[in-house]
Structure formats: C-alpha cells, structure tokens
Amino acid sequence: DTGVSQNPRHKITKRGQNVTFRCDPISEHNRLYWYRQTLGQGPEFLTYFQNEAQLEKSRLLSDRFSAERPKGSFSTLEIQRTEQGDSAMYLCASSLFRVGQLSGYTFGSGTRLTVV
C-alpha cells in the first residue's frame, strides 16, 4: 500500500491523558499536513511541514498540541492533557510540492479520538 497511513485508527482516552498519533505519508511527498474534522464539518487545517520544517500552524493548534516530522518522513501529532473538546477525527495528508505546479493531496483514513 503506497497511500498515507495513520495509526491508530481509533483512540479512546480519559480526559487529562496525553495521546500521540502517527502519520506515514507517501514516500516521495515532501509536504505533510494535519487536519481536524468534527462530525458534519469539513476538515480544518492544523499545521503543515515541508520536509522536516514546520512552516505554518493554525490558531487552532493550542499549546497542548505539538507536531513533529523529525526526518522529513513520518510525522507525529501529540495532544497533552486532552479535553473533551479534542474529540474529533485527525486527518493527515501529503503532497508533492513543486513551484508552479498544482499539487494533489492524498489523505489518510484518519485517527478518530474520543476523550471521555
């Protein structure tokens, strides 16, 4: 499978616990994105990386959220001290960015987080 892989698919955690999600993008893609999607809504941008550099973070990404892409390949998204409002689907996407070219985005199947 050469698509975008996300693990775990589902995560149930107690409020106040920390959770970490992993995303493995398409290997030749240089950009990686994290989105959050709540029921009945479209995905909302959280952050993105070009190679290992985190180039933009949304205001949605509070201090409790941190994302890394240490070697420019896979990425992790950590949420500390989870709150019930963090319950959502967390989607990862990757793309091959080239200046002047339109990039296609490939999404993973997401990690559904439930905070109880």
Next chain:
Amino acid sequence: KNQVEQSPQSLIILEGKNCTLQCNYTVSPFSNLRWYKQDTGRGPVSLTIMTFSENTKSNGRYTATLDADTKQSSLHITASQLSDSASYICVVSPFSGGYNKLIFGAGTRLAVHP
C-alpha cells in the same frame, strides 16, 4: 461566515438517478477548486481539481463545473450507484504564495437508495 458554502446539506436519491451538488464560495482571489468524496470513517479522496481558468472537469460519472465570475461550482453525478453514498466536499484554495491552503466546505451527505 464560512468561505465555502455547500447545498444541499443532505440528499437522498434512488439508484440510477442523477444529482447535482452545489458549492458557493467567497474566497478571492482563488487558485483552484477541488471536489472530494469522503466515505464514512475514511479520509477524503480527490474527484476533480479545476484551476480558476477551467469551466468543467470530468472523472467518470462525476462532472464538476466552475463559474469563477459568480463564484459557483457544481458536481454532477450521473447514473448514481449505491457506492456513491458518501459526503462530497468542495474545497477552495486561495492564492497564498507558498502553501496552497485548502478551505473546506461542510460537505453534502448523499445517500443512494436501491
């Protein structure tokens, strides 16, 4: 106010029928408009991508149209199948120099019944 509005919010049609989903946007200037299909519990899958200079793009039974003057797009599904049951999301990218930010609509939930 959402920059990308989709209608209807939900739609039920019978298998074999055609349907058209609408997308109105206020993003300006914009670079491109995409339609995605999202099955329940899965990530979005790209159907079509149109730049601001394109009027129509087809992908099998899916045909997207774009009117950049009125800032409207539509997705037409022909001869619907049960597997078309999903959410269809309109996504607009503004000109931003670097990152092509994707602005998502809330989607139209389509149910195709036998």
